[in-house]
Amino acid sequence: MxxxxxxxxxxxxxxxxxxxxxxxxxxxxxxxxxxxxxxxxxxxxxxxxxxxxxxxxxxxxxxxxxxxxxxxxxxxxxxxxxxxxxxxxxxDKSLSGTHLLCAVGRYQEACSQLQDAGCWNDAATLAASHLHGSDYARVLQRWADYVLRGEHNMWRALILYVAAGALPEALDTLRKSQRPDTAAMFLLACHETYSQALSESEPEDDTSVLALTPTPEQTEKLRFPSKNVADEDLIAVSEVFGQYQQKLVHLCMDAEPTSD
Structure with missing residues (x-):
């Protein structure tokens, strides 16, 4: 046929x-x-x-x-x-491309494409609307890296690092910029906030109460809410700040008194 x-x-x-x-x-x-x-x-x-x-x-x-x-x-x-x-x-049609990615639920990749195109605010807005946890933090941290290295704006980068929960990166940025006073204050603020959060957490039984009760050694030790920072780094910040304070004392002692 x-x-x-x-x-x-x-x-x-x-x-x-x-x-x-x-x-x-x-x-x-x-x-x-x-x-x-x-x-x-x-x-x-x-x-x-x-x-x-x-x-x-x-x-x-x-x-x-x-x-x-x-x-x-x-x-x-x-x-x-x-x-x-x-x-x-x-x-140069990145916005149209991200719309397609959003249509299939690929929000992380859409944010990456927006950031590759230099649309950092748009990427952060999209991430805030659809991403959570580490996915959202990853978008903010990449923005912070760009602001620090591309725009050379340390203070704005620090805000983004903290917003992303990247506290070790924020502390490392302060150390590398040779700002021991700011690094020490940042470390102290993290210590106080983290300690307060632990003390306000409600224990379920007596065992957890004993577990949350700090020992004398833990009380003197700085608490940093991250496992990515070694104790040696925290000690180094404290030592550098101590040296910085000593230097300030010597400068003040060597300076001539001023009269009003």
Whole structure:
């Protein structure tokens, strides 16, 4: 029969290799049409995603790739969205790309793309709306790193580090900037806040009361709410601050008295 189902499918399959040998947008569209007709949507999506972002047909091909991928699987749909969004960044369409990522719940990657494009405030706003815990902190900490090294604004970077809960990075920044007085005050503020939080926590039984009751050694030791800071670092800050105080005393003693 002229319209035998198996024969039609076989003829279409035979044409696929010929399309691979042809170049140009028309050949690509015919190739995609054959793949969709044969039900090979995954190969059609892959072919559509190969369209360079500088091409005039990038957006219609990207739209079809995203729609067709949703009919295959969730994983392929998310992959297609990620590829299209990444290509949009290359053509300075980062905002449109992040919208696609948000549509499939990829908020962390959307924030990263916004930050790569220099949209730091937009990334922080998006993170505050949709991310929590370490994911949210990661966005703020990357912003803080940029502010510190790119804008050379230490004080603004410190605010972002603290907001992200990156207290060790904030303390390290103060130490490297040779500000022992500020580092010591920051360390003392963390110690007092952390100690107060521990004392205000309600114990469940007598055992936990004993566990929370500090020993004399713990009372004298500075408490820092992070496991990423070694005791040696805390001691170093205290020692440097002590040396700084001694230097101030000598400067004051050597200075001539002033009269009003």
């Amino acid at each position: 002229a319209f035998n189902q198996e024969q039609l499918w076989f003829n279409a399959s035979e044409r696929i290799p010929w399309h691979d040998k042809l170049d140009g947008e028309d050949a690509l569209q015919k190739h995609v049409h054959e793949l969709v007709s044969l039900g090979n949507l995954e190969a059609a999506v892959s072919l559509l995603l190969s369209t360079p972002p500088e091409g005039s047909n990038f957006y219609p091909n990207a739209l079809r790739a995203v729609v067709l991928s949703s009919a295959v699987s969730q994983s392929l749909h998310e992959l297609a969205v990620k590829v299209v969004a990444a290509n949009m960044v290359r053509t």
